[in-house]
Amino acid sequence: MKKIALLFICFVSASYAADDQELVITVESTKISDVSGEEVKSADVAEALAKQVPSISLVRRSGIANDIILRGQKKDNINITIDNAKVYGACPNRMDPPTSHVLANNIANIEIIEGPYDVENFGTLSGAVKITTVEPSNEFKGEASLNFGSWDYRKAAASISGGNDTARFLLSVSQESSAQYEDGDGNDFYEQIENLGAAAGVQYKDEYRDIDAYDKKTFMGKIYVDVTRDQQLKLSYTANRSDDVLYPSSRMDALYDDSNIFNLDYTLKNLGKYSKSLDIQYYLSDVEHPMSTFYRISSGPDSVNEVISALTTEMQGLKIKDTFDLSKTAEVIIGLDSSNRNWDGSYEGKGSNAGITGNKSIDDVDTENLALFAQLKKTYSSVEVKAGVRLDDTSITPAGTLGQPDNEYSGVSANVFSSYQSNSHTKYFAGLGKAMRVPDARELYFYSSNMTEVGTPTLEQTSNYEIDLGMENRYESFKIKSKLFHSWLQDYIYYNADAASNRFENIDATIYGLAVNGSYFTNDELYMDFGIAYQRGEKDQALAGQSDKDLAEIPPLKLNLALNYDYGFKNTARVELIAADDWTHYDADNGEQKIDNYTVINARLKHNISHDLELTLGIDNILDETYAVTNTYQDLTLLDAGGNIMLLNEPGRYLYVNGTYKF
Numbered sequence: 197m198k199k200i201a202l203l204f205i206c207f208v209s210a211s212y213a214a215d216d217q218e219l220v221i222t223v224e225s226t227k228i229s230d231v232s233g234e235e236v237k238s239a240d241v242a243e244a245l246a247k248q249v250p251s252i253s254l255v256r257r258s259g260i261a262n263d264i265i266l267r268g269q270k271k272d273n274i275n276i277t278i279d280n281a282k283v284y285g286a287c288p289n290r291m292d293p294p295t296s297h298v299l300a301n302n303i304a305n306i307e308i309i310e311g312p313y314d315v316e317n318f319g320t321l322s323g324a325v326k327i328t329t330v331e332p333s334n335e336f337k338g339e340a341s342l343n344f345g346s347w348d349y350r351k352a353a354a355s356i357s358g359g360n361d362t363a364r365f366l367l368s369v370s371q372e373s374s375a376q377y378e379d380g381d382g383n384d385f386y387e388q389i390e391n392l393g394a395a396a397g398v399q400y401k402d403e404y405r406d407i408d409a410y411d412k413k414t415f416m417g418k419i420y421v422d423v424t425r426d427q428q429l430k431l432s433y434t435a436n437r438s439d440d441v442l443y444p445s446s447r448m449d450a451l452y453d454d455s456n457i458f459n460l461d462y463t464l465k466n467l468g469k470y471s472k473s474l475d476i477q478y479y480l481s482d483v484e485h486p487m488s489t490f491y492r493i494s495s496g497p498d499s500v501n502e503v504i505s506a507l508t509t510e511m512q513g514l515k516i517k518d519t520f521d522l523s524k525t526a527e528v529i530i531g532l533d534s535s536n537r538n539w540d541g542s543y544e545g546k547g548s549n550a551g552i553t554g555n556k557s558i559d560d561v562d563t564e565n566l567a568l569f570a571q572l573k574k575t576y577s578s579v580e581v582k583a584g585v586r587l588d589d590t591s592i593t594p595a596g597t598l599g600q601p602d603n604e605y606s607g608v609s610a611n612v613f614s615s616y617q618s619n620s621h622t623k624y625f626a627g628l629g630k631a632m633r634v635p636d637a638r639e640l641y642f643y644s645s646n647m648t649e650v651g652t653p654t655l656e657q658t659s660n661y662e663i664d665l666g667m668e669n670r671y672e673s674f675k676i677k678s679k680l681f682h683s684w685l686q687d688y689i690y691y692n693a694d695a696a697s698n699r700f701e702n703i704d705a706t707i708y709g710l711a712v713n714g715s716y717f718t719n720d721e722l723y724m725d726f727g728i729a730y731q732r733g734e735k736d737q738a739l740a741g742q743s744d745k746d747l748a749e750i751p752p753l754k755l756n757l758a759l760n761y762d763y764g765f766k767n768t769a770r771v772e773l774i775a776a777d778d779w780t781h782y783d784a785d786n787g788e789q790k791i792d793n794y795t796v797i798n799a800r801l802k803h804n805i806s807h808d809l810e811l812t813l814g815i816d817n818i819l820d821e822t823y824a825v826t827n828t829y830q831d832l833t834l835l836d837a838g839g840n841i842m843l844l845n846e847p848g849r850y851l852y853v854n855g856t857y858k859f
Contacts, residue, residue, distance in 0.1 A: 225307050225308055225309045225310070226249055226307070226308045226310075226713075227305055227306070227307045227308075228244075228245075228248055228249070228305060228306045228307075228308075229304075229305045230304070230305070231244065231300055231303035231304065231305060231306055232300060232301050232302060232303055232304065232330055235300040235301075235303075236300075236301070236341070236343060236812050236854040236856070237343075237345070237814060237816065237850075237852055237854075238260065238300070238343075238345075238349070238351070238372070239260065239299035239300050239301060239351065239370065239372055239412065239414075240260050240261070240262055240296075240300070241295040241296075241298060241299070241300055241303065241306075241327070242254055242255070242262040242263055242264045242293070242295045242296075243262060244300055245264055245295070245306065245308075245325070246264065246825075247756070247772070247774065247798075248756070249308055249727070249756075250711060250713060250727035250728055250729035250754050250755065250756045251266060251267055251308075251310060251709075251711045251729040251731075252264050252265065252266050252308070253265040253751040253754065253825065254825050254826065255270060255290070255293075255826050256824070256825060256826040256844050256846060257290065257291060257443055257445070257446075257826075257844075258291070258409060258410065258441055258442060258443050258444070259374050259376070259377055259409035259410055259442070260296070260374075260409070260410050260412065260438075260441065261291060261292055261293070261296035261410075261438065261441060261453070262293070262295075262296070263290050263293040263295070264293070264295060264325070265749055265751060266308070266310070266322050266323045266325070267310060267311075267322045267323060267681070267683070267707065267709065267731060268322070268707045268709070268731040268733045268747065268749060268750040268751070269321060269322035269323075269707070269749070270290075270749060271290065271636075272319060272321075272633055272636050273319075273321040273322045273633060273658075274321070274322055274323055274324070274325060275314060275317050275318070275319055275320040275321075275323070275324040275325070276293075276294040276295060276324075276325045276327070277317060277324070277325075277326050277327065278294070278297070278298050278327045278329065278434075278457060279327070279328060279329055279432065279459055279461075280326075280459075280461075280477060280479075280515070281457060281459050281477075281479035281481060281513065282317065282318065282479070282481075282511055282513055282535060283297050283298075283455075283457060283481045283483075283511065284481070284483070284509050284511050284537060284539075285297070285483055285485070285509070286483040286484065286485035286507040286508055286509040286539070286541075287450075287453075287485045287487065287507060288507065288541070288557065288558070288638040288642055289443075289446060289448075289487070289832055289833055290832060291441070291443055291446070291450055291453070291485065291487065292450070292453050292455075292483060292485050295325070295327075296436075296438075296453075297434075297436050297455045297457065297481075297483070298327055298329065298434065298436075298457075299370060299412075299414055299436075301341070301353045301355075301368070301370055302329050302330060302368055302370075302414070302416050302434070303327055303328070303329055303330070304328050304329060304330045304331065305328050306325060306326065306327050306328070307324075307325075307326040307328075308323065308324070308325055308326075309323055309324040309326070310322075310323045310664075310679070310681070310711075311323055311627060311629055311662050311664050311681060311683075312609065312611055312629035312630060312631030312660050312662050313582075313584075313611050313613055313627060313629050314584075315569045315570075315571055315584035315585060315586040315609060315610075315611065316515075316517070316529075316531065316533065316569055316571070316586075317533070318533060318535060318565050318567060318588065318633075319631075319632070319633035319634065320609075320631050320633075321631050321632075321633045321658060321660045322660065322683070322707075329416065329418075329432075329434075330355075330366065330368070331366070331418070331420070332357045332358075332359060332364035332365050332366040332418050332419070332420050333357040333358060333359070333364060333366070334358075334359050334360055334361055334364050335358065335359075336356075336357070336358035336359075337356075337357055337358065337858070337859065338354070338355055338356035338357065338858070338859055339354070339355055339856055339857060339858040339859070340352075340353070340354040340856070340857050341353050341354070341854060341855060341856040341857070342854070342855050343372075343852060343853070343854040343855075344852065344853055345374075345850060345851060345852035345853070346377070346847075346849070346850045346851050346852070347374055347375045347376065347377045347378065347409075347847075347850075348373075348374060348375040348408075349372070349373075349374040349375075349852065350372065350373055350374070351370065351371070351372035351373075352370065352371050352372075353368070353369065353370035353371075354368070354369055354370075355367065355368035355369075356368075359420075361422065362421065362422050363419070363420065363421045363422070364419070364420045365417075365418065365419050365420075366416070366417065366418040367415075367416070367417050368414075368415070368416040368417075369413075369414065369415050369416075370412075370413070370414045371411075371412070371413045371414075372411075372412050373408055373410065373411040373412070374408060374409050374410060375406070375408050375409060376406075376407075376408070376409045376442065376444075377409065377847040377848070377850070378847070378848050379822050379845035379846065379847065379848050380817070380820045380821045380822030380823070380845070380848040380849070381822045381845075381848070382848070383845070385400070385409065385442055385444035386399070386400050386405040386406075386444075388444055388842070388844065388845060389444055389835065389842070392835060392836075392837050392840065392842050393837040393838070393840075394835045394836070394837045394842065395837070396493050397492065397493050397494035398447050398492055398493070398494060398835055399492065399493050400491055400492060400493070401491060401492065401493055401495075404491045407440065407442065407491065408440065408442075409441070409442045410438060410439070410440065410441040410442065411438070411439045411440060412436070412437070412438045412439075413436075413437045413438075414434070414435065414436050414437070415433075415434070415435045416432070416433070416434045416435075417432065417433050417434075418430070418431065418432040418433075419431045419432075426464060426465040426466050427462070427463065427464050427465070428462070428463045429460075429461070429462050430459070430460070430461040430462075430463075431459070431460055432457075432458070432459045433456070433457070433458050433459075434455075434456070434457040435454075435455070435456055435457075436453070436454065436455045436456075437452070437454050438450065438452060438453040438454070439451075439452045440452070441453060442491070444835075444842075444844060445834050445835055445842045445843075445844040446487075446832075446833060446834060446835065447489065447492070447833060447835065448487035448488055448489055448492075448503075448505065449487065449488065449490070449491055449492075450485060450486070450487055450488075451486045451487070451488050451490065451504075452484075452485075452486065453483070453484075453485050454483070454484045454485075455481065455482065455483040455484075456480075456481065456482050457479070457480075457481045458479060458480045458481070459477070459478075459479045460477065460478045460479070461475065461476070461477045462475075462476045462477075463475050463476075464476075469520065470518070470520045471518050471519075471520055472519050472520045472521055473518070473519040474516075474517070474518050474519075475515075475516070475517045475518075475519075476514075476515075476516050477513075477514070477515045477516075477517075478512075478513070478514050479511075479512065479513050480510070480511070480512040481510070481511045481512075482508065482509065482510040482511075483508065483509050483510075484506075484507075484508050485506075485507050485508070486504055486505070486506040486507070487504065487505045487506075487507075488502060488503065488504045488505075489501075489502055489503045489504075490502050496547060496548075499546070500546060500547040501545075501546055501547040501548045501549050502545075502546045502547075502549070503543065503544070503545050503546075503549050503552065503645065504543065504544040504545075505541065505542075505543055505557060505645070506541065506542060506543075506544065507539070507540065507541035507557065507558065508538075508539075508540050508541070509537065509538065509539045509540070510537070510538045511535065511536075511537045511538075512535065512536055513533070513534060513535035513536075514532075514533075514534050514535075515531060515532070515533045515534075516531055516532045517529060517530075517531035518530050518531065522572075525574060525575040525576070526572065526573065526574045526575075527572070527573045527574075528570070528571070528572055528573075529569075529570065529571040529572075529573075530568075530569070530570045530571075531568070531569050531570075532566075532567070532568060533565070533566075533567045533568075533569060533586075534564075534565065534566045534567070535564070535565050536562060536563070536564045536565075537562070537563040538560065538561070538562050538563075539558050539560075539561050539563075539636075539637040539638075540558055540559075540560040540561070541556065541557035541558040542554060542555065542556050542557060543555045543556075543557060543645045545645070552645045552646070555643065555645060555647055556597065556598060556643060557642060557643055557644075557645075558637050558638065558641060558642055558643075559594040559595045559596070559597055559598050559600060559641060560594065560595035560597075561592060561593065561594045561595070561637035561640075561641060562591075562592070562593045563590065563591075563592045563634070563636070563637065564590065564591045564592075564593075565588060565589070565590045565634075566588075566589050566590075567586055567587060567588045567589070568586070568587045569584065569585065569586040569587075570584065570585055571583070571584040571585075572584070578616060578617040578618070579614065579615070579616050579617075580614065580615045581612065581613070581614045582612070582613045582614075583610075583611065583612040583613075584610065584611050584612075585608065585609070585610040586608070586609040586610070587606075587607075587608055588605070588606060588607050588608075588609070588632065589605075589606045590604070590605040590606070590634050590657075591603075591604055592604075592605070592634065592635075592637070592640065594637070594641050598641075598643070600640075600641050600653055601653050603634075603635075603640060603653070603655075605632075605634045605657045607632040607657060607659070608630075608632075609629075609630055609631045609632055610629070610630055611627060611628065611629030611630065611631070612627065612628055612629075613625065613626070613627040613629075613664075614626055614627070620670075621669055621670055621671060622667060622668070622669050622670075623667065623668040623669075623670075624666070624667045625664075625665075625666050625667065625668070626663075626664065626665050626666075627662075627663070627664040628662070628663055628664075629660075629661075629662050629664075630659060630660065630661050630662075631659070631660050631662075632657050632658065632659050632660075633657060633658050634657045635655040635656075635657065635658075635689055635700070637651075638650075638651060639651055639652065639655055639689055639700045640652065640653050640655055640700075641653060648696075648697050649697045649698060650697065650698075650699050650700075651698070651699075651700060652698040652699070652700045652701060655687075655689060655700060655701075655702060656687040656702050657687065658685060658686070658687050658688050658689055658702075659685070659686040659687060660683055660684070660685055660686075661683070661684040661686070662681060662682065662683040662684070663681065663682050664679060664680070664681045665679070665680045665681075666678050666679035666680060669714075672717075673716060673717045673718070674714070674715070674716050674717070675714045675715050676712065676713070676714030677712070677713055677714055678710070678711070678712045679710065679711050679712075680708075680709075680710050681708065681709060681710075682706070682707075682708040683706065683707045683708065684704075684706055685704065685705045685706065685707065686704055687702040687703075687704070688702065688703050688704065688705045689701075689702060690702070690703045690705075690735075690739070690748075691748075691786060691829070691830060691831040692739050692742075692786065693785070693786045693787050693830040694739070694741055694742065694785070701739070703735055703736070703737070703739070704735070704736040704737075705733060705734060705735045705736060705747050706733070706734055706736070707731055707732070707733040707747065707750065708731070708732055709729065709730050709731035709732060710729070710730055711727070711728070711729040711730075712726075712727065712728050712729075713725075713726060713727035713728070713756075714726060714727075720762070721761060721762050721763060722759075722760070722761050722762075723759075723760050723762075724757070724758065724759050724760070725756070725757070725758040725760065726755075726756065726757050726758075727755070727756040727757075728753070728754070728755050728756075729753075729754050730752075730753045730754075731750050731751065732750060732781065733746070733747030733748075733749075733750035733781075734746065734747055735747055738785070739785070739786075742785040742786075743785065744783050744784050744785040744786075746781045746782055746783045746784075746788075747783065748782070748783040748786055748787075748788055748827070748829040748831070749827065749829050749831075750781065750782075751776065751779075751825075752776055752777040752778060752779050752780065752781070752793075753776065753777040754774075754775070754776045754777075755773070755774070755775045755776070756772070756773075756774055757772065757773045757774075757775075758770055758771065758772035758773070759771050759772075764803075764804070765804055765807075766802075766804055767802060767803045767804055768800075768801075768802045769799075769800070769801050769802075770799065770800045770801075770802075771797065771798070771799045772797070772798045772799075772800075773795065773796070773797050773798075774795075774796045774798070775793070775794065775795040775796070776793060776794055776825070777793050778790065778791065778792055778793045779791040779827060782827060783829065786829060786830055786831075787828050787829055787830035787834075787841055788827045788828055788829050789827065789828055789841065789843070791824055791825075791827060791843065792823065794821060794823035794825070795819075795821070796816070796817050796819070796821060796823070796846075797817070797818045797819060798814070798815065798816045798817065798818065799814065799815050799818060800812065800813070800814040800815075801813045801814070808857055808858050808859060809855070809856070809857050809858075810855070810856045810857075810858070811853070811854070811855050811856075812852075812853065812854040812855075812856075813852075813853050814851070814852050814853075814854075815849065815850070815851050815852075816847070816849070816850040816852075817846070817847060817848055817849050817850060818849065819849075820848045820849040821848075822845055822848065823845065823846055824843040824844060824845050824846060825846060826843070826844060827843075828841040828842070828843060
């Protein structure tokens, strides 16, 4: 209660301060700009988001390809799009989340919409993360960069772009690799597993104890053509090729993780009174992800007893969206959204494990969605209103070789978000929303290698009913945004670790919390960014046979604080502090455990040696602290030793240097 009272004081105090300055952050969302220029430490988008947004927490799975939690929810509860294309990972153990299929060096900006306030996309429950990649330029230019860091981290990237007012292109390539990082105690992946006391079979073989943590290559190509003055065609293709990605807290590692994203967008403008802009988008993405025990002792000499879990997924979608002005102060968007996701997986065993070969993990499941949506934006003097509605119809169909049933879902999502500018300094806002998301194929139909039915084919879809209240204050030297939210989750999909089979079930729960962020400017050169977030999640009732009502994966109080100094020509020095409280509320009945608080200090200097050459020097975790940010909810399959589930520690002190040459 003391923490909630403290945060409420922060919320109320946002009403008091002086003068006026434009606020970058909108009432509905947070926008991170110039991601490719600022996030040069690594290509991991999840880590960049966790550093910049207090309501986002990192789910550490490896040295790269990590996941995120937004407002106490993750997986399909967060809608992640890349250039408005929906991308899914293939791994049921979240080794390849959507954020891992695009790199920071290819991203222009990221918009985070907190809450169920996006009707254009399928399944926006706790929020949306909209990633926009860099666009081609109509003048010839390019850049090349080299990055070196601790634990033999190496990254090389290059891009070139050019064209004219009619046609433009962009090509971008990158390659990066790293050895196993070490935590603050100097333990690499091999040693963290060894220190756990895990069974010998899940430990790495001696010959692989020093193997690199990953190797990743990417390509992105884009062509934009202005067919006429009012028509534009956009084509893009992104390829990701990741090899030998180690996941130390799991029983398997990824032999490779390959993905392709195709995107075609055609925009027609000024077609008439009821079509200011007509946008037609088709996208196709596919992921291939085989996990294996190849590097673990359990696979035996020369991996004669290797176990492979191979999965693929393909997502294709078509969206047609029309925008027109109803009046000078009202804009309407109407659209059709359709998509089909296929997810397929099977096991292969060698030697003593040959008996599992051919067993299906996910039986070639299709998830087909068709939706209509509409949105109205209206301005009344100092009041702005945005309202939206979406009608979904979804069919989920397995191949049928395991006798699993089809599932049909339909529902209506709707929201209204309004803001009121009371004076030149203060804006109040409030939102009411309902959103839905259907179960995925893992939650419905997944089988383990010994053919235990982990999924539950009778799951209902989840509904989120939410209210948001907040305010923005803008002053000459100070700006702040504060938000309270309360979310009622109906038929929330939850994992029951005590169940012998059908381990997913529907429960009712609530999540509520507060976030405050903003900036304080001492002068034009020296300023501070700050953000604080707190969420609390509770089940309405404990699961059958359990007593813990705490909801899993609800991070504790988190603080982001940074001091920035801009000097000279686009030169910046930055010192940031990221801190979190103890995990005192966690679901022990389903595998979570207490995690100690932590405080991490990072520093970065970005200096332009010349107009064309930029150098960045950085140190993360300056104090070399040993800490973990990711809890051990058994929704993921993690290593354990006598009931002690493995906490994967974060990297220790990390030094890096990045040089970028622009022409």
